[in-house]
Amino acid sequence: MTTYATATGFGGQKLAFAGLLIIATLAVCALFAPWLAPADPIAIDPLVRLSPPSAAHWFGTDHFGRDTLSRVIHGSRMAAFIGIGVVAIALGGGITFGVLSAVFPRLGMLLMRIVDVMMAFPALLLALALIVVLGRGVENSILAIGVVYMTTTARIVYGVSLRLKSEVWVDAALAMGARTPRIVFRHILPNLVSPLFVQASFVFAFAQLQAASLDFLGLGVPPETPTWGNMISESRIYITRAPWLLLFPGLMIALAAFSLNLVGDAARDRLDPRLQAAFGGRSRS
């Protein structure tokens, strides 16, 4: 049985372990950024602008003369903040709408139609439209990306809850006179934990890429905030002159998304096969 699971596992457990290691490292960076960063990430020094990697500045400096290493380390804070925020909104909203829709079929019809309409927009376009209306800002980026993944989460939760609702033991509980809230809290929510863990790690990973894309288009977090996406966006015109400036923030985005994808993938393979179907391949990007 175990050998079979490993064989099905796309990434494999070793890779998942590597993913966890990367996540732990990034979390340490995010938590202890002010102590780990060798310099103030927003201190300007015109005289050392665009210097290549050196002993004083391991990752070089940008056109303000700011230390890229320190900015990359501080960037992990914003990445974690955005990731957690997006997951909270996507899961919070998704669980609420998904479970309500499954339990109350009439309301479900309406809510799921709304989800359908929202899902008719490609993810980035939807986030882009929301941001343009709300204005640039950390909270607005989180909200915009969160709403996008709320729709997919709601759909997954709805699918899984419907399945659970039709299971024999829920029928039995109903026959024994259990009330709706009890069914939800006793029988549905506990069974949602593992599929939602999978969804959370994918949403976290996608949130990194979407946030970076918004930053790159100049529609994300305000540019004075050191995020990896902003660093790439600000330095892009220097790519022929200082190609290393884009290298490190880009790698960080890739590593953050990669590690979460690895963990999510391994977790999905361990899911109950009946629940796996809800994920299909239709994760939004």
Next chain:
Amino acid sequence: MLRYLIRRIGAFLPTLLAASFLIFVFIRLIPGDPAAVMLGDQATPEAIEALRVEMGLEESLAVQYLRWLSDVVRGDLGDSIFFQVPVLELIVDGLETSVLLALMTMVWIVGFGLPVGMVAAARRGSWLDQSLSGMSMFLASVPTFWVGLYLILIFAAILGWLPSSGYPSIFGEGGLANLRYLLLPSIALAAPNAALIIRLTRASMLDVYREDYVRTARAKGIHPLRVIVRHVFRNALLTVVSAFGFTLAALISEAVVTETVFSLPGVGRMVVQSILRRDYPVIQGTILMIVLLYLAINLAVDILYAWLDPRVKLR
């Protein structure tokens, strides 16, 4: 099957209508106005106001929406405020770039993803399987714009092998050779999107190995290779069809960024540029077309999938 078709197509129109309303309202909530953008830094408030009136921006939202909707139904998406040409013309021109880019990307994805997925499945659990899987997952985690910028740096600016940007129409000067302009953008776009098809191919190949076709076939005295080829082919087709639907959504999203990086005259960049210029008719027309396209392709893929794979329950 027929009932499934009717139900799917029946849901299509209300969704589109609701989406059109959402688009319209969203766009009017954007701060800023096209008259001020157009007249520039030195314009007087009176001049801006006069132009707003001439552009019909001072009427009520409901009137504007209904007028727009009735025009859209008749196939008229209005005129661009900025370019003074029909929006539909802009979209058709932009679609050439975007569709060719998507097709070229799909060629890379399928041409690379299918074989890799098959190899990974054949060597399941091996060192090769693990590294192929890891690699494809890493590519899926890399931002497209970042890859794009480095591709331009290396292949256009340093080596000079390929054009850096832009895309002249294949119907104009240069002809089909102009497709080389889409090489770098399509590679940048294919890299992160190949992972899905690799995973789906691998999984469906494993299904083939696992299922009893082979054993049954052998019992019947049919050469197992023939069975595998038949099932492998069918599964590969299914994988491509479903991956096409899944990937297309991602391509449309990411094309917004890729077209911006490579200065391609496609619909994705048009959306971003029009937002910056507050060119309302173009923003709403383009997004509406994208949504329409997106819904239509998803519908087509679902129907095709249902038709190809009788195991699919027609929920």
Next chain:
Amino acid sequence: MNIIRAPKHVVAVAAAMALGSVFPLSGQAAETLRYATVGEPPSLDQHVVTSDLATTIAHHIFEGLYTFDGNYEPQPLLASGEEVGADGKTITINLRQDVSFHDGQAMTAADVVASLKRWGEHGSRGKLLFSNVSDVSASGSHSVTLTFESPFGPWKNLMAFINGGPAIYPERIASNAGSKPIDVKDYIGTGPYKFGEWKPNRHVELVKYDGYQSPPGAASGYAGERIAHFDRLRFIPVPDPGTRVSGIKAGDYDYAESMPSDLIDDLDGDADSKVVLNGGPIFGLVFMNSKAGPLMENFKLRQAIQAALNKEDALRVSIGPEKLWRANGSFLPKGNAWFTESGTESFSEGNAGKAKSLAEEAGYDGTPIKLLVSTNYAFHYDQAVVFTRQLLEAGINVQMVVVDWATLIKKRAQPEEWDLFFTHHGFVPDPILISVMNDNYPGWWATQEKQQLKSAFTATNDPAARKATWAEIQALIYSQVPTMKTGDVYTYNIASPKLSGIEATTLIWPHFWGVSK
């Protein structure tokens, strides 16, 4: 066999002939100049649009009565000369008789009158002149008379500045045009190139006008002889600066504008490209709100902000190489007739201590001061970042509000939304054209002291008197601080080395008459 083969041969020849007629293989290939622009122009209508990009394209199509020579002196273009009345209030402009529009019609006084009227009513810079004009009328088939309420010194400079200026359109177009930019089909001018096509997102193309009659005299700046060598000028939007550089190197473009300043040293020594500096610098301006908010009438607080800034640091960060910027406080650059150091000692003090004490005197209580800035122009944003930091060090609580340009111009029109906003100004040949001189420009600086000096400035034609008054106005700007100049920035373009006839620096916008490949 032969019988069967023969028709095939005939068919092949016929096909070749047919193709030949579709794609003429003329020995002399049509020469096209390919120009990589920063984006798409908003419209080419010169009366109402002030975009520099629009002018770069449009001044090949449209011409005014006057234009500037290499020394920024106005010279006749469509005009042949003028007579100024003894009281300085009537000016009769004589027109050249050999000029025809691109539709073949000869240009007459009626066209000029209609164009000037439309510009005066709806043009962005037309009101400056026309607020003082009581009548414009034809005084002959080829002469036009302007009547002023009082003598107006800068009239010729205003007429010669084509950006947002009085381009001459045919009467039927000018008299029917309202506030809206004219239609693409109405792009009919008198210039050496006529409008060809505008393919959105792809290019704007101009075609050589065969009926063009050049003005007399040797070429100098935009004045004198204009000869079109190229058959077509194609302006292609390439928004990414890095891509424009790669495009020139790869031979995809012949000319690319607005290069990243940090690349000048690489590009200057490069065999694949020729650097063309822009002669007139652009300069950043940080406007202060005179209508609402904490800065409204608090000149001391404004001076505190001015004293805190070290503009050299900001220029170094945002621009880089020293040859591309000057920490110059004079609104017009050194060497220009309008250069003056009056008031400029306050230009870039970078003195946090002085700023603190000034702020204290001003009774500043730490109220947040909103600085509106857009990311559409990298140097605005970069300099704003440096200024914000310098102001925080001086205890002035500045908060950046970062938006896109479209939002910024909307917000800056609403006095409650901002205290400071960042913009930049193109080079202008007469200080009257600088936006801060306009009382209605956001910031709305219209103090009594300004009004007095401004009327003295426009009321005379005497150059020496005007220069002296301008020095006083500049000093007033440094003490009342309606706006802060952030220093001169010299942008540059690159050209393919194959182009000949390109001057080492552009006057204001590049021009391609007299240029060949």
